[in-house]
Amino acid sequence: MDVLMNIVFAEQVxxxxxxxxxxxxxxxxxxxxxxxxxxxVGQKIExxxxxxxxxxxxxxxxxxxxxCIQSGACISACPEKDIIGIMNGxxxxxxxxRCIGHGACFHACxxxxxxxxxxxxxxxxxxxxxxxxxxxxxxxxxxxxxxxxMGLIKNAVEQGKQAVExxxxxxxxxxxxxxxxxxxxxxxxxxxxxxxxxxxxxNALTVDQxxxxxxxxxxxxxxxxxxxxxxxxxYGKVKLFETNKQELLNxxxxxLNKNGLAIKEQTKIEKIEKKENYFEVVTAQGETLTSAKxxxxxxxxxxxxxxxxxxxxxxxxxxxxxxxxxISNKRICVVGGGDSAVESALLLCNQNEVMxxxxxxxxxxxxxxxxxxxxAAIAQGKLKVLFNSNLLAIxxxxxTIEVDGDQYQQANDLVYIFAGGxxxxxxxxxxxxxxxxxxxxxxxxx
Numbered sequence: 362m363d364v365l366m367n368i369v370f371a372e373q374v375x376x377x378x379x380x381x382x383x384x385x386x387x388x389x390x391x392x393x394x395x396x397x398x399x400x401x402v403g404q405k406i407e408x409x410x411x412x413x414x415x416x417x418x419x420x421x422x423x424x425x426x427x428x429c430i431q432s433g434a435c436i437s438a439c440p441e442k443d444i445i446g447i448m449n450g451x452x453x454x455x456x457x458x459r460c461i462g463h464g465a466c467f468h469a470c471x472x473x474x475x476x477x478x479x480x481x482x483x484x485x486x487x488x489x490x491x492x493x494x495x496x497x498x499x500x501x502x503x504x505x506x507x508x509x510x511m512g513l514i515k516n517a518v519e520q521g522k523q524a525v526e527x528x529x530x531x532x533x534x535x536x537x538x539x540x541x542x543x544x545x546x547x548x549x550x551x552x553x554x555x556x557x558x559x560x561x562x563x564n565a566l567t568v569d570q571x572x573x574x575x576x577x578x579x580x581x582x583x584x585x586x587x588x589x590x591x592x593x594x595x596y597g598k599v600k601l602f603e604t605n606k607q608e609l610l611n612x613x614x615x616x617l618n619k620n621g622l623a624i625k626e627q628t629k630i631e632k633i634e635k636k637e638n639y640f641e642v643v644t645a646q647g648e649t650l651t652s653a654k655x656x657x658x659x660x661x662x663x664x665x666x667x668x669x670x671x672x673x674x675x676x677x678x679x680x681x682x683x684x685x686x687x688i689s690n691k692r693i694c695v696v697g698g699g700d701s702a703v704e705s706a707l708l709l710c711n712q713n714e715v716m717x718x719x720x721x722x723x724x725x726x727x728x729x730x731x732x733x734x735x736x737a738a739i740a741q742g743k744l745k746v747l748f749n750s751n752l753l754a755i756x757x758x759x760x761t762i763e764v765d766g767d768q769y770q771q772a773n774d775l776v777y778i779f780a781g782g783x784x785x786x787x788x789x790x791x792x793x794x795x796x797x798x799x800x801x802x803x804x805x806x807x
Contacts, residue, residue, distance in 0.1 A: 395450065402446035402455060409456045414725060417454070419486070420462030420479050420510060420804060426451045428474035438469035442729045458726050462513060476806040479510045485798035486510070487784050495524035499793045501640065501653070502633065503528055506550030507576070507660045508784075510804050514549045514577070514609070515591040521553030521658055522594055528654050529561050538639035538651035540566050545642075546658035547624045548575020552613050554656050556594035559620050566650065567622075570629035574610050576660045595620050633792040659785065666780040668696070672755030678776045685709050692772055694760055696752050697779030698724050703731045705777055710744045716771075718750045718762060752776070 409415040422435070422445065429451045436445050436452070443455045445466060452474070454460075467475045480486040490498040491509045505520040525542070532541055544554045547569035558565035569575065590600045596616040601608070617623065629645040633655055642650040665680035667673055685708040695706040698719035706717040717735075724732060738744035747764050754761040760773040786796055 395447075398446075399448040399450075402448040402453065405443055405446060405455045406448075406453070409458075414456040414458045415454075416484065417457035417460060417478075417481060418484070418726060419460070420464075420477055421457050421460040422454060422466050422475045423478045423801075423803070424452045424454070425474045425476075428472045430472050430474075432471055434469040434471055435466035435475060438465040440465065459728065462516070464513075464516060476803045478801050479804050480799040481801045483800075485800045487786070487796055488799050489789050490795040490797060494527040495520060496527070497657075498795045499635065501528075501531075501635070501655065502792060502794065503654065503656045504658075504794075505554065505656060506546070506548060506658045508657060510799070517549035517658075518553040518591045518593060521550035521555075521656075522557045522592075524550075524656055525554045525557040525561065525563065528656070529563060532563065532653060536638045536653040538653045540564050540650065540652040542566075542654045542656060543568065543640075543642050543650060543652040544656045544658055545569075545630050546575055546660070547573050547626070548577060548658060548660060551575065551656075551658035552617070553594055554658060555622055555624075556596065556616060556620065559622060560595050566625060566652070568625040568628040568630065568644075570627070570645075570659075572626045573613060573617075573624050574606070575658075577606055577609055630788075632788075635793065657789075661782055661784055664783045664785055665778070666783050668752060668778060668780060670752060670754055673778075675755060675757070677757070677774065678755060678778065680778050682708065682777055686712075688775070689713060691774040693775045693777065694718060694752065694762075694771075694773050695777045695779070697781075698727070699779060699781070700727050700731055702777075702779035703727050703735050705779065706744055707731075707734055707738055709777075710738055715743075716745045716747060718747045718752055720749070720751050722748050752778075 406415060431447050431450055431452060433447065436447070439445060441459055441461065444457065444460050445452055446455045447453075462477065464477055467477050479488065488510045489504055489508065491504045495503045495505050495509070497504050503524045505524040506517040509520070528542065541563045542558055542565040544551050544558070544565055544567040547567055551567055551569070552573070555565060555567040590598060592598050593612070593616055596612070596619070599612060630642055631645050632643040634641045634643070639651050639653050640655050642652060642655065644650070672678070682705040685705070688709060689712040691713045693709055693713050693715045695702055695709070695715060695717045698721055702717065702719070703724065706715050709715050724735070727735070735744065735746070739746055747762070750762055750764040752760060752762050753768065755776055758772060758774070759770045760776065761768060761770050784796070789796060
């Protein structure tokens with residue numbers, strides 16, 4: 362009996378020992394995997410620091426390590442590459458400057474450990490004052506979309522809708538104005554606001570200094586627009602993840618036509634002036650419109666940033682590329698180091714002699730796919746890139762450029778400048794709107 366019990370006991374010891382060994386092996390493999398993962402993420406962070414990609418330049422995630430459970434949902438949700446990684450058991454940002462502020466990580470986090478911030482402790486971003494209802498410091502003037510710090514189509518559509526829903530609760534009858542609401546800007550936020558106003562029975566007018574689409578309209582025809590599913594008022598859910606400019610414009614036109622809405626195009630607003638019960642909105646053509654409420658849904662880049670060099674206002678200089686397929690056999694200089702400049706140079710280089718001039722030592726904020734494409738174009742001899750270079754002057758058939766301190770002239774037919782845009786500060790300040798510099802302030806939190 363004792364022998365049998367000893368055998369059983371020995372078998373149990375072996376079984377438990379095997380189980381513990383198995384668990385120990387699993388834990389060891391897991392720990393080694395976590396360490397390896399942390400080491401790789403750490404290396405990527407160091408590379409990002411060396412490349413100038415670690416510090417964010419716009420809206421970006423900030424992760425609370427006390428709430429993070431390393432589910433990885435934020436990494437899976439992010440459509441970009443290597444923005445967030447897991448290091449030492451917690452999520453952390455890697456290439457924060459490449460974040461485009463879509464907020465997918467914010468919505469995916471199961472423990473609400475992520476908030477979206479604008480600016481950092483050392484790098485501020487100028488933004489107009491807007492409260493949680495999208496109302497500015499001037500009662501009755503609302504701001505939605507990119508101007509308020511939230512970029513991307515889905516975010517802008519949602520903000521345009523929410524802003525109108527909020528202002529509708531403060532809209533009183535007998536205000537004495539022609540319109541209940543004037544919407545300035547016909548981009549994603551403005552279109553969404555226009556449709557929401559129609560849904561709520563608000564008498565609204567939508568104007569744009571250019572045409573339907575806002576910033577999207579200025580994209581090259583073949584440019585791929587990265588977006589995500591969005592709910593467009595009075596239209597329904599739009600499930601697009603990779604599309605082109607024309608497809609988006611078709612959807613917006615369809616939504617507007619279906620609801621009998623039109624945009625007052627080629628109408629630039631020069632001034633917004635507060636009266637007793639309404640606002641006077643003055644156009645560049647001298648027309649005065651009146652409205653109880655105003656929603657500003659323009660982009661931050663409505664005013665292209667100039668280089669301040671001779672010849673910049675000549676006819677062979679442009680600040681946006683609309684139809685690259687119509688341009689061929691030209692000597693072209695593209696100025697800039699962001700995605701817009703790189704994408705435009707790539708679209709032009711197959712049919713033209715293209716030189717891309719950038720003032721820094723290397724690209725710092727472009728998407729990984731664009732980095733791969735531009736490197737391939739350089740290797741194939743399709744594109745010439747000049748780092749540490751500055752355009753100094755533009756003539757009819759030549760340009761003067763400085764490269765590493767040396768100046769020389771080069772034959773040229775066209776110049777495209779992508780130096781970003783300037784916040785329409787004067788326009789906003791004249792309306793009484795306060796502009797403040799945000800240093801790492803949370804714009805979106807649970």
